[in-house]
Amino acid sequence: MNTLDELNCAEAFNSHYQEIIEVIGIEATIKLHGAFNGRRILCVKHLYDIEYIVKLAVDKKDNKYIEKLVSETGYSYDWIKKCIRDYTKMQ
Numbered sequence: 001m002n003t004l005d006e007l008n009c010a011e012a013f014n015s016h017y018q019e020i021i022e023v024i025g026i027e028a029t030i031k032l033h034g035a036f037n038g039r040r041i042l043c044v045k046h047l048y049d050i051e052y053i054v055k056l057a058v059d060k061k062d063n064k065y066i067e068k069l070v071s072e073t074g075y076s077y078d079w080i081k082k083c084i085r086d087y088t089k090m091q
């Protein structure tokens with residue numbers, strides 16, 4: 001067994017990476033570390049950009065579609081509607 005094989009197990013990693021390993025696996029964690037080595041990563045609550053969501057909602061002009069966006073993005077219905085109103089005022 002070579003050294004890399006011995007390091008390629010969850011126990012070998014710093015405790016800060018244990019939860020990440022559980023979610024995305026060892027190989028993806030190593031790639032993540034390589035890309036962001038030494039920098040803090042902030043994972044905000046909302047994954048999707050609200051401006052993009054608003055543009056989708058405005059293009060569809062459908063309250064059912066907005067309800068789907070609410071369930072899939074985590075933004076509230078009221079927040080999306082407010083952002084739509086603000087967006088349309090600026091157009």
